[in-house]
Amino acid sequence: MTNILIILVVFLLLAALVQVIRVNELLSELKNQDLNKVTDKDNKIQATLFFLIAGVAYLALVLWQFKNWGPFLLPPASSVHGAAIDSLMNFTMGLIIFVFFITQPILVWFVYKYRKTKTKSAYYYPHNNNLEKIWTIVPTIVLSAVIFYGMSVWSQITNADTSESTVIEVYAKQFNWIARYSGDDNTLGAANFRLVGGKNTLGVDMEDIKAADDKITREVHLVVDKPVLLRFRSQDVIHSAYLPHFRVQMNCVPGMTTQFAFTPTQTTAQMKQQEGEDFEFILLCNKICGVAHYNMQMKFVVETQEEYDTWLTGKKTLSEKLLTQK
Amino acid sequence: MSDHHKETFITKYIFCQDHKMIAKQFLITGMLMGVIGMFMSILFRLQLSNPGESFAVLEWFLGDKWAPGGVLDPNMYLSLVTMHGTILVFWVLTAGLTGTFANYLIPLQIGARDMASGFLNMLSYWFFFGATIVMLISLFVESGPASAGWTVYPPLSALPQAISGSGLGQDLWLVGMALFIVSSLLGGLNYIVTILNLRTKGMSMSRLPLTIWALLITAIIGVLTFPVLLACALLLIFDRSFGTSFYLSDIIINGEMLHNTGGSPILFEHLFWFLGHPEVYIILLPALGLVSEVMSVNSRKPIFGYKAMVGAMMAIAFLSCIVWGHHMFVTGMDPFLGSVFTFTTLLIAIPSAVKVFNYLTTLWRGSIRFTPAMLFAIGFVSTFITGGLTGLILGDSALDINVHDTYFVVGHFHIVMGLSAIYGMFAGVYHWFPKMYGRMMNKKLGYLHFWVTFIAAYGVFFPMHFLGLAGLPRRYYTNSAFPMFDNLTDINEVITFFSIIGGLVQLLFIFNFFYSIFKGTKSEQNPWKSNTLEWTAPVERIHGNWPGEIPSVERWAYDYSKPGMDEDFVMQNVPLKEGETEH
Ligand code: HEM
Ligand SMILES: [Cu+2]
Ligand SMILES: [Cu+2]
Numbered sequence: 001m002t003n004i005l006i007i008l009v010v011f012l013l014l015a016a017l018v019q020v021i022r023v024n025e026l027l028s029e030l031k032n033q034d035l036n037k038v039t040d041k042d043n044k045i046q047a048t049l050f051f052l053i054a055g056v057a058y059l060a061l062v063l064w065q066f067k068n069w070g071p072f073l074l075p076p077a078s079s080v081h082g083a084a085i086d087s088l089m090n091f092t093m094g095l096i097i098f099v100f101f102i103t104q105p106i107l108v109w110f111v112y113k114y115r116k117t118k119t120k121s122a123y124y125y126p127h128n129n130n131l132e133k134i135w136t137i138v139p140t141i142v143l144s145a146v147i148f149y150g151m152s153v154w155s156q157i158t159n160a161d162t163s164e165s166t167v168i169e170v171y172a173k174q175f176n177w178i179a180r181y182s183g184d185d186n187t188l189g190a191a192n193f194r195l196v197g198g199k200n201t202l203g204v205d206m207e208d209i210k211a212a213d214d215k216i217t218r219e220v221h222l223v224v225d226k227p228v229l230l231r232f233r234s235q236d237v238i239h240s241a242y243l244p245h246f247r248v249q250m251n252c253v254p255g256m257t258t259q260f261a262f263t264p265t266q267t268t269a270q271m272k273q274q275e276g277e278d279f280e281f282i283l284l285c286n287k288i289c290g291v292a293h294y295n296m297q298m299k300f301v302v303e304t305q306e307e308y309d310t311w312l313t314g315k316k317t318l319s320e321k322l323l324t325q326k
Numbered sequence: 327m328s329d330h331h332k333e334t335f336i337t338k339y340i341f342c343q344d345h346k347m348i349a350k351q352f353l354i355t356g357m358l359m360g361v362i363g364m365f366m367s368i369l370f371r372l373q374l375s376n377p378g379e380s381f382a383v384l385e386w387f388l389g390d391k392w393a394p395g396g397v398l399d400p401n402m403y404l405s406l407v408t409m410h411g412t413i414l415v416f417w418v419l420t421a422g423l424t425g426t427f428a429n430y431l432i433p434l435q436i437g438a439r440d441m442a443s444g445f446l447n448m449l450s451y452w453f454f455f456g457a458t459i460v461m462l463i464s465l466f467v468e469s470g471p472a473s474a475g476w477t478v479y480p481p482l483s484a485l486p487q488a489i490s491g492s493g494l495g496q497d498l499w500l501v502g503m504a505l506f507i508v509s510s511l512l513g514g515l516n517y518i519v520t521i522l523n524l525r526t527k528g529m530s531m532s533r534l535p536l537t538i539w540a541l542l543i544t545a546i547i548g549v550l551t552f553p554v555l556l557a558c559a560l561l562l563i564f565d566r567s568f569g570t571s572f573y574l575s576d577i578i579i580n581g582e583m584l585h586n587t588g589g590s591p592i593l594f595e596h597l598f599w600f601l602g603h604p605e606v607y608i609i610l611l612p613a614l615g616l617v618s619e620v621m622s623v624n625s626r627k628p629i630f631g632y633k634a635m636v637g638a639m640m641a642i643a644f645l646s647c648i649v650w651g652h653h654m655f656v657t658g659m660d661p662f663l664g665s666v667f668t669f670t671t672l673l674i675a676i677p678s679a680v681k682v683f684n685y686l687t688t689l690w691r692g693s694i695r696f697t698p699a700m701l702f703a704i705g706f707v708s709t710f711i712t713g714g715l716t717g718l719i720l721g722d723s724a725l726d727i728n729v730h731d732t733y734f735v736v737g738h739f740h741i742v743m744g745l746s747a748i749y750g751m752f753a754g755v756y757h758w759f760p761k762m763y764g765r766m767m768n769k770k771l772g773y774l775h776f777w778v779t780f781i782a783a784y785g786v787f788f789p790m791h792f793l794g795l796a797g798l799p800r801r802y803y804t805n806s807a808f809p810m811f812d813n814l815t816d817i818n819e820v821i822t823f824f825s826i827i828g829g830l831v832q833l834l835f836i837f838n839f840f841y842s843i844f845k846g847t848k849s850e851q852n853p854w855k856s857n858t859l860e861w862t863a864p865v866e867r868i869h870g871n872w873p874g875e876i877p878s879v880e881r882w883a884y885d886y887s888k889p890g891m892d893e894d895f896v897m898q899n900v901p902l903k904e905g906e907t908e909h
Contacts, residue, residue, distance in 0.1 A: 017837065021768060025847065035847055036766040038695050042773075046696035049777065054708055058784060069792040072813050074728075082728075089725055096715040103682065103711050110689040111704055114625070115696065121894065122626040122887035123691035126909045131687070132634050132680070139679040147672050150722040151665050157724060158661035174488070174579075193576040194583065232658075236579045237482040238591055240656065240731065244797035247728045251657045253591055254481060255575030258658030278809050286731045286799040288475045289482060290489045291400045294802035 040118060047115035055108030059101070074244055075275055078266040078302070081157045082247035088153045092146060160261040165229035168220060170283070170298075171202050172252040173235035174290050177283060177298035178202060179220045183213030183317060188231065193254075196235070199322055212319040215312065220283070221301045223308045227263040240287035243300065245271075251287060264302045271302075341452075343444030344869055348451050349430035350762065353755070355458060356422020357836065363413035368829045370406045373398040375815070375822035377804035392470070400803040401490045404473035407801060408491065409465065411476030412499070416506055417461075419609040419747045421454050424548075427612055427754050428517045428541045430762065434860035435535050437526025437877060439870040442519040446512050453509035457502045464498035472499035475801060477598060480573040480591050484565045487580045497566065500559050507556045510548055517545040526859070528879035533898070535858050535883040536629060539636050540615025543643045548608050551601040551647065558597035565589070592657055599650035606743045607646040611639060613750025614681065617703045619883075620753045621685060623856045624700035625692030626894050628884035628909065631684045638677035638684075645674045655723045656730050664723040671721035678714050682707065693887070693894075697854070698772025699757035705780050706749040712784075713742025716791065731801075734794025740787045752776075755839070760853045764865045765846030771838040775831060782828030789817045855895045857883050862899055881908055 028035040077086050114120075169180040169188050180202055182188045189204050189211020196203035204211045222228055232241055234252035241260075242249045250260040271279045285296035303311075342348060369388075372381050380396030387393075392402035429447065433440055441447045464471045473491025474483035478499070486493045521534075521542045534542075564570040565586075573594045574586035622629040629635060651659065651667035685707050694700065716738040719725045729735065752775075759767045793814055798805055805811035805818075852861040859879070863871050877899035885896040890906065902908065 014837070018841065021771075021841070021845075024770070036769045038697050038769065042769070043694070043696050046701060046773065047694070050696075050701075050704065053777065053781065054705070058708075061784075062788065065789060065792060069789070069817060072792065072817075073795045074797050085724055085728060088722070089719070089728075092719055092722065092725065096718060100711065100715055103686070104708065106686055107689070107704070107707055107711070110686060110692075111694060114689060114692045114694050116626075116693045120693055122693040124628065124887050124889055125630060125687070125691065126628040126884065127631045127633070132631050132684070135683040136634075136676065136680055139676050143672050143675055146718060146722070147669055150668055150672075150724050153724040154664060154668065154722075155661065157727070158664070193578055196578055196583070236577055237485070237488050238479055242731075242797075242799065244728060249656045249727050249730055253658065254577050255587070255590060256592075256658070280810075282808060282810060284797075284799060284808065287479075288404065288801040291404070293404075294400070294804055295807040297808065 040116065043115045043117070047112045051108055051112040055105065055112075059104060062100075075271075077245070077247045078264055078271065078281070079246040079248070080263040080265060081153075081160070082245075082262070083265075084153050084156060085247045088149060091149065095142070095146070160227070162227070162229045162261045165227040165261055166223070167229050167231060169202070169231045169233065170220070170241055170252070171233050171235065172239035172241065172285070172289075172296075174237065175285075175292035175296040177241075177285075177296065179217045179298070180204070181215040181217065181312065181315075182210075183215060185210055185213060189214050189318070191233070193235065202233075204318060204322075206318070206322055212317060212323075214318045215315045216318065216321070217315060219299045219301060221303060221308050221311050222264050223305050224264055224267045224302050226305075227261060229259060229261045231257055231259045233257055237289050238287050239285050239289045239296070242284045242286035243281065244284070245281050249286060267302045267304065269303070341448060343440070343448045344867075345429045345433050345441050345444070345447060346762070346867055348447055349426050351451050352421055352425030352429060352454070355455065356418050356426065357839070359413050359417040359458065360422065361832070361836065363410050363418060364829050364832060366406045366410040366413075368825055370398065370403055370410070371822040371825045373403055373804065375818040377806050398803075401470055401473060403803045404475075404489070404801065405471045405491050405495070408473050408475050408478075409461075409471050412461070412472075412503075414744065415476060415605065415609065416503070417458065419744075419751070420510065420605070421506070423609065423747060423751045423754075424541065424544060424612050425451070425454065425513060426751075427537070427616060427758075428513065428545070430758065431537055431860065432517055432520050432541060433524070434761075434863060434871060435538055435858050436521060436524060436529055437859050437879065438520060438524035439872075439876070441516050442524060443516055446516050450509045450512040450516065453505050453512065457505035457509060460498050460502035460505060464495050464502065467494045467498065469493035469495055471495040477602070478562070479598075480562060480565065480594050481577055481579075484562060484573060485577070485579050485584075486566075487582065497563075500563050500566075503559050504556060507552050507559070510552050514545040514548040514552070517541055518549065521545075526876045526878055532633075533879055533882045535615075536618040536632070536635055537612075537615040540611045540618070540639060543639050544608050544611045547604045547611075547643050547647065551604040551608075554597055555601035558594060558601070561597075562594065592654070592659070595654050595657060596650070599653045600647075602653065603650040604643075604646045606739070607642060609743055609747045610750075611643065613706065613747040614639065616750045616754040616757075617685075617706045619858070620699045620703040620757050621688055622884055622886060623757075623854050624695045624697055624703070625688055626695070626886045627688055627692045628886055629684070630687040630690075631680075632882070632884065632909075634680055635684055638680045641677040642674060645670055645677075649674065649721075652721055652723070652726070655726045668721060668723045672718065674721075675714070675718060678710075682711055682714070697756065698767070698769060698776055699753045699755075701773070701776040701780075702749045702753035702756065705776065706746050706753065709741050709745040709749060709783075712788075713738055713740075713746065717742060728797075729794055731799055732794035733790045733798050733800055736800050737787050737790030737794060740790070741783075745783050745787065752779075752835070757854065758860075759839075759842065760849035761860055763843050763846070764849055764867075765842050766849050766853065767842040767846060768838050771834060775835045775838065778831040778834075779828060782824045782831065785824030786821050786828060789821055793817055852897075855893075857885060857895050857897050859898055862897060884909070 167182040171178045187210045189208040191203045193203050232252040234254045239252040250258050281300035283298040384393040385396040392399045470491045472495045482488050561572040571586035571589035573591050574589045577584045649671045652671045879898045880901045887894045
């Protein structure tokens with residue numbers, strides 16, 4: 001019944017629209033005008049609308065969004081390289097906002113000012129090589145600066161010295177994360193997907209002596225101000241390990257290992273003070289990986305060395321877990 | 327209508343080789359797909375702003391299986407996102423945009439009787455039609471349509487066990503795309519050959535309207551890169567159906583250990599983006615061409631810096647083929663390559679900036695006539711600036727680490743590619759409608775359509791940047807699984823509100839379009855007082871375009887408001903006056 005009603009209403013609306021247009025056509029025929037010719041009045045109205053909507057309202061609402069929604073953005077980075085990314089971001093964002101607030105008003109102003117009127121006529125101005133050179137060269141210079149700055153931050157991040165870093169493996173599969181600590185030798189034991197099975201969820205090769213002290217966990221704990229090297233593997237499809245608060249992201253790709261090195265600078269406790277009691281560092285999956293992609297997460301905790309030691313010592317090593325029970 | 331030879335209904339409307347009819351076929355197919363694709367986005371937006379709530383529309387359209395109790399199923403969410411992206415990128419803004427305007431404008435603007443090969447042209451449409459049917463069928467298969475995102479990265483798209491859309495739906499998606507690519511290639515080759523060989527007397531390359539330049543450059547990058555996508559898709563079909571391991575290695579899925587080793591999903595990404603990035607310019611360049619023409623005509627001024635405009639388009643096209651890696655900064659590729667791709671990507675900002683400045687100068691001291699087409703052309707400049715600027719963030723590898731695959735990207739590409747190209751397409755439809763159908767579209771409905779679209783579109787896509795900067799990943803069925811996103815509900819509600827308004831107002835456009843085909847006021851031969859050759863052809867549609875001889879060309883296309891001339895426009899076939907110099 002409602003369906004028929006809806007169809008009826010749509011039908012009536014359409015019919016009404018047709019009638020309105022018809023009446024309009026008849027009226028303009030009476031007045032001997034062409035209904036669809038653009039008149040000076042149209043030009044005036046549309047130019048004014050453009051000024052008010054695309055100019056004033058648009059720019060005002062952009063500012064409004066920054067003011068009201070700005071506080072929802074991520075807090076400042078909690079890692080060393082993240083701070084460098086944040087500065088680069090502020091620099092680029094500043095530049096973008098500056099250019100935006102120059103070019104949009106120019107557009108709006110030209111559109112409003114140069115609308116067609118009875119008195120003005122257009123100025124024949126096909127080219128001006130000097131002008132064109134200027135606005136090729138100026139963006140080139142500005143962009144060179146952006147490129148140079150960007151590349152230097154990038155190489156700082158990707159060439160990080162990892163000799164002192166604690167090595168932790170992050171393993172992705174539909175739809176959860178598993179971590180493996182490399183133990184006292186700070187070296188992960190070899191792994192092979194063919195060995196996955198039973199309790200050996202990560203396919204670690206227990207023949208490899210380096211694997212004996214590895215520890216498997218469902219959370220990652222890190223020591224504040226101590227560098228870590230995360231090494232990523234995936235069991236099935238591509239996932240992406242995204243740690244927005246640390247400005248870390250790296251894909252986890254089946255068949256290969258990827259990595260990302262960083263140093264956390266804030267403990268979870270500090271962040272809770274700053275951002276509220278509910279705050280947690282979270283690892284999200286950021287590459288579509290299947291039906292529960294939206295809920296693939298793992299907690300990260302940053303703490304002091306003592307807290308960390310207490311937590312990790314309590315965990316069983318792989319040799320305790322796998323070999324003793326066989 | 328046409329008087330010079332007999333046509334049956336079939337040869338006139340269906341298996342037609344006339345470029346003007348083929349253009350309309352592309353346009354109308356594209357519009358219908360556009361409605362479907364747009365509608366899908368509204369369905370999944372409902373879930374994003376009101377996660378887990380029940381909606382009668384969802385149950386009505388998707389049934390009990392995919393929306394039990396009116397709540398969208400997560401598998402169907404991903405399918406809708408995937409099909410929405412696929413349809414809008416390929417069906418609306420590639421075939422719908424280029425297919426329409428390349429077919430329609432190339433012969434008419436260069437002074438040719440038809441395309442170089444009318445038959446290939448017809449074939450191009452019918453391959454596209456076949457592709458459309460296959461894609462539409464895939465919406466109805468038992469296991470659901472493809473759902474690995476429009477980028478269909480394997481292994482997700484290669485293994486039916488990985489996600490339900492990776493079954494028959496994905497097969498049909500791949501077959502549909504393969505047909506689509508064949509259609510694009512046939513069309514593209516035809517456009518290139520026609521433009522190079524069939525120009526009328528006097529139509530040198532430097533007198534080509536910018537629309538034609540844009541379409542030529544588009545066709546060239548399409549012909550160079552689409553074959554790579556075809557190869558990419560074929561290898562995926564092999565991996566799916568014939569047990570090869572191009573993209574697969576070391577996989578355990580659903581407890582099953584697969585035999586594949588030695589392949590690489592990253593290979594797929596390289597092949598995909600080798601087309602995928604040029605594709606966004608395949609979408610954008612025709613819009614740039616249409617906007618240049620519409621803007622010049624309605625400012626009553628020559629387009630500023632014609633040569634720079636052509637040069638900028640060539641530079642953009644060239645660079646677009648060497649930047650694909652910016653989609654792969656976080657795949658673990660060699661950091662040095664990351665630097666190279668940052669460099670080439672940010673370089674594209676230079677020709678883009680040149681284009682924006684040239685548009686602004688074209689408007690400067692013009693005499694702007696606000697037709698609906700002109701409003702969309704100006705709206706294009708606004709979105710092109712807004713969206714282009716955020717590209718500086720995404721193109722910078724160091725910054726991309728934190729915004730890659732978040733809603734920031736969704737906001738960026740919808741504004742710079744989606745909106746800009748759609749605005750260009752609307753500008754083209756409003757502007758050339760009188761030529762296509764001999765009637766005018768209703769002006770007032772056009773104004774209403776523009777303003778509601780303009781407001782709603784920014785209302786949908788600008789706030790998405792904030793979601794992204796808050797860390798929200800894209801392709802999430804809901805953000806309620808993470809407390810850190812709880813305060814984003816307001817933003818999501820704003821976006822959904824505007825997407826419904828923006829979607830509905832497109833129906834007004836469709837109404838205006840079809841109403842005007844039959845009932846619009848009759849158009850004069852040259853309603854906008856333009857210079858280009860298509861307006862020298864009679865209003866009636868005839869095979870061969872001009873009843874008598876093809877006009878010859880004596881000047882460039884942009885002599886608007888030239889001092890010393892009788893009127894504020896001089897058509898391209900009017901000889902230079904004595905003592906007059908060419909621009
Ligand atoms: C009413 C208008 C539209 C709305 C509300 C809309 C909304 C959205 C949203 C919210 C997403 C992201 C979903 C996600 O990542 O979870 C999306 C994806 C996408 N949209 Fe739109 N969109 C609209 C129009 C367009 C247009 C005009 C284009 C043309 C370029 C387009 C192309 C895409 C593409 C390529 C994707 C990516 C699909 C994927 O992730 O696989 N959309 N759209
Ligand atoms: Cu995922
Ligand atoms: Cu790209």
